[in-house]
Amino acid sequence: MTQPILTLKDVVVEFPGLRGLKGLMAPPEQRHVQAVAGISLDVQPGETVAIVGESGSGKTTLARAINGLVPLAGGEVWFDGMPLHERPDWHAVRRRVAMMFQDPSGSLSPRKTVRDLVLEPFAIHGIKLNDPGAKAADLLATAGLGPDFLARYPHQLSGGQARRVGVARALALDPAMVLADEPTAGLDVSIQGEILNLLNRIKTQHGLTTVIITHNLNILRHVADRVAVMYLGRIVELGEVEQILSTPAHPYTRALMAANPEPDPTARHERITLKGETPALNARPSGCEFHPRCPVARPECAERAPLLGPTPGAGQVACHFPIHKDETNNA
Numbered sequence: 001m002t003q004p005i006l007t008l009k010d011v012v013v014e015f016p017g018l019r020g021l022k023g024l025m026a027p028p029e030q031r032h033v034q035a036v037a038g039i040s041l042d043v044q045p046g047e048t049v050a051i052v053g054e055s056g057s058g059k060t061t062l063a064r065a066i067n068g069l070v071p072l073a074g075g076e077v078w079f080d081g082m083p084l085h086e087r088p089d090w091h092a093v094r095r096r097v098a099m100m101f102q103d104p105s106g107s108l109s110p111r112k113t114v115r116d117l118v119l120e121p122f123a124i125h126g127i128k129l130n131d132p133g134a135k136a137a138d139l140l141a142t143a144g145l146g147p148d149f150l151a152r153y154p155h156q157l158s159g160g161q162a163r164r165v166g167v168a169r170a171l172a173l174d175p176a177m178v179l180a181d182e183p184t185a186g187l188d189v190s191i192q193g194e195i196l197n198l199l200n201r202i203k204t205q206h207g208l209t210t211v212i213i214t215h216n217l218n219i220l221r222h223v224a225d226r227v228a229v230m231y232l233g234r235i236v237e238l239g240e241v242e243q244i245l246s247t248p249a250h251p252y253t254r255a256l257m258a259a260n261p262e263p264d265p266t267a268r269h270e271r272i273t274l275k276g277e278t279p280a281l282n283a284r285p286s287g288c289e290f291h292p293r294c295p296v297a298r299p300e301c302a303e304r305a306p307l308l309g310p311t312p313g314a315g316q317v318a319c320h321f322p323i324h325k326d327e328t329n330n331a
Contacts, residue, residue: 012074239315
């Protein structure tokens with residue numbers, strides 16, 4: 001196997017918890033909350049890894065930590081042999097690691113034309129172009145937009161068009177890796193398909209490594225090679241996309257898949273009911289943090305936290321009592 005282009009080792013991201021007098025009187029573990037709580041992951045060159053989970057599971061925070069937009073509280077991040085946890089030259093790193101933000105319109109300055117927006121990375125990095133207009137038109141063409149969009153402003157763009165401008169801007173400096181945060185959020189289904197086809201075409205043509213943050217499980221089969229499932233800032237299951245979709249081993253993964261809308265009206269609709277609500281980050285349950293909501297939890301789940309271990313399908317799962325293939329099919 002080739003050397004991973006991205007390696008995460010026990011990555012931790014913390015945010016302030018209780019403040020003021022309450023913070024001073026609270027136990028030390030409640031003064032900070034861990035949004036990302038010890039994640040380890042390897043991403044191979046040219047691979048697309050999707051990170052999925054409920055809102056608040058730490059997906060976006062993890063992506064921002066990789067690109068240095070939020071500081072690490074612990075662990076290591078390596079990109080193409082560079083230790084990003086050792087205060088690197090982020091100006092240089094971000095020439096090779098591009099970010100597509102969740103809100104395509106909100107990430108575009110309303111005072112700039114599309115031409116200026118897609119050329120902005122060159123200005124930031126001090127790169128002079130012989131023909132800026134031609135370069136801007138080429139980037140838009142790569143993203144599926146014509147040159148007539150160059151003079152438009154963000155408020156004149158639809159959601160899908162704004163997303164395409166974001167794609168063009170992310171590709172401007174020919175990065176080795178793209179972090180795409182919810183690339184289909186807020187888009188109509190037909191536009192989602194166009195964006196997914198665009199991402200796949202770019203991946204094939206440019207050999208891009210992509211980390212996609214999403215809660216839209218319907219897109220996984222179309223774009224992802226592997227899937228990492230997050231719960232309360234931890235990876236609870238990791239595997240090939242077909243394995244995760246068809247034979248999930250973790251009860252939480254299984255619940256996510258069962259809750260996903262099924263367009264086939266004749267399909268069976270077996271649902272897994274999870275108990276209670278997602279716990280607060282500053283009140284993590286003991287043992288397996290999913291056990292208060294888990295339909296198959298046993299006493300030992302509340303006593304001992306599971307570690308990621310191998311599954312029969314060559315994936316990894318953090319569960320004392322993972323679901324086997326026959327159980328999944330008979331559920």
